[in-house]
Amino acid sequence: MKRILVIFLLITGAYIGWNYLFDGSGVNFAQAEDAVKVTNQTKNISIDISSVETMIVPEDRDDVRAELKGKGTVKVAGHGDDIEVTVKRKGFFWFNWFEMDQTTLTVYIPEDYEKNMAIELGSGEAIFKGHSADSPMILKELTVDIGSGRMVLENLDVETFKHQSSSGEVEINSLAAGSGSFEVSSGSVNVKNYSGKLDADISSGELEIQMDALRDDVNLNVSSGNIELDLPDDADFTLNGKVSSGDISSDFPLENKEESDNRLRGKYGSGKYEINADVSSGDININ
Template sequence: MKRILVIFLVITGAYIGWNYFVDGSGVNFAKAEDAVKVTNQTENITFDISSVETMIVPEDRDDVRAELKGKGTVKVDKHGDDIEVAVQRKGFFWFNWFEMDKTTLTVYIPEDYEKNMEIELGSGEVVFKGHSIDSPMKLEKLAIDIGSGSMVLENLDVETYMHHSSSGDVEINSIAAGSGSFEVSSGSVNVQNYSGKLDADVSSGELDIQMDRLTDDVNLNVSSGNIELDLPDDADFTLNGKISSGDLSSDFPLDNKEENDNRLSGKHGSGKYEINADVSSGDIEIF
């Protein structure tokens, strides 16, 4: 039995040594590049990335170009109207003490691309920023799916924003959306300077959203976890709150206020926009 274990360890050690020191993708950094031209027919750019630090950079160009530094390979493929950026990692990643490299991926995209984008993050980190608040990256649809890891989004203007977090931490700043939906089953999502219609469903974890302006209806649902909604003092809304368990609170003075164990409702300002809040467990705080 000991001989079998020794043979297994020798084979494993030899494989790791080859993979990390001989094939050029281990501690000695390798570099991989790939690119595909964006045309008028390109409808969607998708990212399937894990275990790397990724920067998505809009700039003046006509292609999607990916540069990977570190361990693994990157491929930019065209499938019909879609362009897909995918990273593959090699080696035994459960030997974390061998992971002395910091693999990074930089993806350059056309700054005037205005159609659809999907980012699927299994782990690792993604940073995606438009140039500035006054010059945001514009998209028809942005869909985010995070299994774990972290993400930073900034200076975006999208017609439809779709967000799903099953874990991880997300920081969003300066995003304008025609409509936005957040589904948080775990982890933390912090949103600053949001505007647009909002639908939020939290089954666990935490969602914090701050709005400089209230410009559309808001629907909040918590079955566990926590939602904090930070509104401007002059927001005009009608609150319709239902409580099965947990807590719903509002720091705003409300006209025609109705409050009991199962309901909180009332109007602030002109009452122009609807805020529908449903708490079956957990907490919703409006302030």
């Protein structure tokens, strides 16, 4: 047992020494940065991150700049009309407990950039906020793909919003979208102050979404899991609900209500917008 402990300490010491001698940074003191100018030809900014705490900051600038503090390297590269931000971690994951890993990444983007953006989060945490609800970050398309970890989005105005998560926790506040799609296979997604067309497909997990205004149709599909849809009191909608196993419920007093074991239909207000809800297993609650 003592021999194993000695070998482990020797390997650990060699690992730390390697970092000091060849990385020049020791434990958690490395700093790296890179930048690429945004031009009229730039149509997309892609940010690919994993196991890093990341802040995406819009500010008055004309380039995309990434600053990494901790263990690893960051690269910002232009490829045609795309600018890509990627991070590579150094060392071995089973030493992270010893290093007290606090690696952080800050990505600065032009606040007047209004084209496409894609964020891929393998794990860790990512936070992306516009300046305020009255002065949001405006984009043509925003795509987020989350493997696990946590993501926070706030104060955004986009033509098209595409969300896909297989696990983890997502919090969204103040999102205006011409159209928005949410595909959740596991984990939880909580959305507040949303407006726009909505398509949600939940295979497992939970989606809670509160809408400031109902301005377009809503399509909800649950194969397993739960959806909570919070609508304003002055919403005008026609509910078309189908159930094979599970439940659809509405706290709104529906006119011309038709309710059975596998259907729930009715109108509220003028019935202007369609809410199509399909549950094969799970629950949808409209309140």
